Amino acid sequence: MKKTTLLAVSALALLSAAACSDHKADTTAPRNGKTTAYTGVLPAADCDGVRYTLILDYDDEGNGGDYTLVETYLQADTLSALGYADLKSFTGEGDFTVGKQGDKTYLTLTQDGAGASDTPIYFLVDTGNSITMTNSGLEVFSAPGMNYTLTAAE
Secondary structure (H helix, E strand, C coil), rough: HHHHHHHHHHHHHHHHHHCCCCCCCCCCCCCCCCCCEEEECCCCCCCEEEEEEEEEEECCCCCCCEEEEEEEEECCCCCCCCCCCEEEEEEEEEEEEEEEEEEEEEEEEECCCCCCCCCCCCEEEECCCCCEEECCCCCEEEEEEEEEEEEECC
Protein backbone atom coordinates (compact mmCIF):
# COMPACT_ATOMS: atom_id res chain seq x y z
CA MET A 1 0.00 0.00 0.00
CA LYS A 2 2.80 2.44 0.89
CA LYS A 3 4.54 1.72 -2.43
CA THR A 4 1.37 2.51 -4.39
CA THR A 5 0.87 5.74 -2.48
CA LEU A 6 4.51 6.71 -2.97
CA LEU A 7 4.29 6.02 -6.71
CA ALA A 8 1.08 8.03 -7.03
CA VAL A 9 2.59 10.98 -5.15
CA SER A 10 5.77 10.73 -7.24
CA ALA A 11 3.73 10.68 -10.45
CA LEU A 12 1.77 13.75 -9.39
CA ALA A 13 4.97 15.57 -8.40
CA LEU A 14 6.54 14.75 -11.75
CA LEU A 15 3.46 15.93 -13.62
CA SER A 16 3.38 19.14 -11.58
CA ALA A 17 7.06 19.82 -12.25
CA ALA A 18 6.60 19.13 -15.94
CA ALA A 19 3.56 21.43 -16.05
CA CYS A 20 5.71 24.33 -14.84
CA SER A 21 8.24 23.82 -17.61
CA ASP A 22 8.46 26.33 -20.49
CA HIS A 23 9.38 23.83 -23.19
CA LYS A 24 7.53 21.08 -25.00
CA ALA A 25 8.95 17.58 -25.21
CA ASP A 26 10.01 16.25 -28.59
CA THR A 27 8.96 12.63 -28.32
CA THR A 28 10.48 11.66 -31.66
CA ALA A 29 14.07 12.33 -30.54
CA PRO A 30 16.16 10.11 -28.26
CA ARG A 31 15.67 11.22 -24.65
CA ASN A 32 19.03 10.24 -23.14
CA GLY A 33 18.67 10.10 -19.35
CA LYS A 34 15.39 12.07 -19.35
CA THR A 35 12.06 11.36 -17.73
CA THR A 36 8.85 12.00 -19.64
CA ALA A 37 5.27 11.70 -18.39
CA TYR A 38 2.10 11.13 -20.45
CA THR A 39 -1.50 11.12 -19.31
CA GLY A 40 -4.98 10.64 -20.76
CA VAL A 41 -8.31 8.89 -20.27
CA LEU A 42 -8.79 5.83 -22.46
CA PRO A 43 -12.02 3.90 -23.07
CA ALA A 44 -12.90 0.84 -20.98
CA ALA A 45 -15.51 -1.90 -21.26
CA ASP A 46 -16.34 -2.24 -17.57
CA CYS A 47 -16.24 1.38 -16.35
CA ASP A 48 -16.50 4.95 -17.68
CA GLY A 49 -12.83 5.14 -18.62
CA VAL A 50 -9.30 4.49 -17.41
CA ARG A 51 -6.91 7.35 -16.65
CA TYR A 52 -3.42 6.29 -17.72
CA THR A 53 -0.38 8.03 -16.24
CA LEU A 54 2.75 6.71 -17.95
CA ILE A 55 6.18 7.77 -16.73
CA LEU A 56 9.14 6.88 -18.94
CA ASP A 57 12.62 7.03 -17.42
CA TYR A 58 15.00 6.83 -20.38
CA ASP A 59 18.41 5.21 -20.01
CA ASP A 60 21.56 7.07 -21.04
CA GLU A 61 21.45 5.72 -24.61
CA GLY A 62 17.88 7.00 -25.12
CA ASN A 63 16.62 3.77 -26.74
CA GLY A 64 14.59 2.51 -23.79
CA GLY A 65 14.54 2.41 -20.02
CA ASP A 66 12.11 1.84 -17.16
CA TYR A 67 8.46 2.78 -16.95
CA THR A 68 5.73 3.16 -14.35
CA LEU A 69 2.12 2.95 -15.48
CA VAL A 70 -0.71 3.97 -13.14
CA GLU A 71 -4.16 2.90 -14.37
CA THR A 72 -7.06 4.52 -12.50
CA TYR A 73 -10.54 3.19 -13.26
CA LEU A 74 -13.16 5.95 -13.40
CA GLN A 75 -16.89 6.20 -12.77
CA ALA A 76 -19.10 9.06 -13.95
CA ASP A 77 -19.93 11.41 -11.06
CA THR A 78 -21.94 14.55 -11.78
CA LEU A 79 -21.15 15.94 -8.33
CA SER A 80 -17.39 15.90 -8.95
CA ALA A 81 -15.75 18.97 -10.46
CA LEU A 82 -14.00 16.66 -12.95
CA GLY A 83 -17.19 14.78 -13.86
CA TYR A 84 -15.89 11.43 -12.63
CA ALA A 85 -14.65 9.69 -9.49
CA ASP A 86 -11.74 7.30 -9.04
CA LEU A 87 -12.83 3.70 -8.44
CA LYS A 88 -9.52 1.86 -8.11
CA SER A 89 -5.89 2.27 -9.20
CA PHE A 90 -3.32 -0.25 -10.32
CA THR A 91 0.39 0.35 -10.79
CA GLY A 92 2.64 -1.60 -13.12
CA GLU A 93 6.37 -1.26 -13.68
CA GLY A 94 8.76 -2.65 -16.20
CA ASP A 95 11.05 -1.92 -19.10
CA PHE A 96 10.34 -0.16 -22.36
CA THR A 97 12.14 -0.04 -25.67
CA VAL A 98 12.00 2.45 -28.51
CA GLY A 99 11.68 0.82 -31.92
CA LYS A 100 11.35 1.82 -35.56
CA GLN A 101 9.22 0.19 -38.23
CA GLY A 102 9.49 2.05 -41.52
CA ASP A 103 8.79 5.69 -40.72
CA LYS A 104 7.01 4.82 -37.45
CA THR A 105 8.60 5.16 -34.01
CA TYR A 106 6.97 3.12 -31.29
CA LEU A 107 7.33 2.14 -27.63
CA THR A 108 7.02 -1.41 -26.33
CA LEU A 109 6.24 -1.75 -22.60
CA THR A 110 7.01 -5.08 -20.92
CA GLN A 111 5.87 -5.52 -17.31
CA ASP A 112 8.21 -6.81 -14.56
CA GLY A 113 7.49 -8.94 -11.54
CA ALA A 114 5.43 -11.86 -10.34
CA GLY A 115 1.97 -11.98 -11.85
CA ALA A 116 3.06 -9.64 -14.66
CA SER A 117 1.26 -9.88 -17.95
CA ASP A 118 3.21 -11.55 -20.74
CA THR A 119 1.46 -9.27 -23.22
CA PRO A 120 3.43 -6.12 -24.06
CA ILE A 121 1.69 -2.78 -24.50
CA TYR A 122 2.47 -0.79 -27.65
CA PHE A 123 2.34 2.97 -28.23
CA LEU A 124 2.93 4.72 -31.53
CA VAL A 125 4.92 7.94 -31.09
CA ASP A 126 2.87 10.64 -32.80
CA THR A 127 4.29 13.88 -34.10
CA GLY A 128 4.30 16.45 -31.36
CA ASN A 129 3.73 15.55 -27.74
CA SER A 130 1.49 12.51 -27.83
CA ILE A 131 1.58 8.73 -28.06
CA THR A 132 -1.28 6.47 -29.15
CA MET A 133 -1.97 2.94 -27.89
CA THR A 134 -1.94 0.37 -30.71
CA ASN A 135 -2.18 -3.36 -31.22
CA SER A 136 0.92 -5.53 -31.74
CA GLY A 137 0.84 -4.71 -35.47
CA LEU A 138 1.16 -0.99 -34.59
CA GLU A 139 -2.36 -0.36 -35.89
CA VAL A 140 -4.34 2.33 -34.07
CA PHE A 141 -7.67 1.10 -32.71
CA SER A 142 -10.40 2.45 -34.98
CA ALA A 143 -13.58 2.49 -32.88
CA PRO A 144 -15.63 5.64 -33.64
CA GLY A 145 -15.53 8.19 -30.84
CA MET A 146 -12.83 6.32 -28.90
CA ASN A 147 -9.59 8.09 -28.01
CA TYR A 148 -6.44 6.04 -27.29
CA THR A 149 -4.00 8.97 -27.11
CA LEU A 150 -1.88 10.04 -24.13
CA THR A 151 -0.48 13.57 -24.05
CA ALA A 152 2.91 14.61 -22.66
CA ALA A 153 2.76 16.69 -19.52
CA GLU A 154 4.00 20.18 -20.30
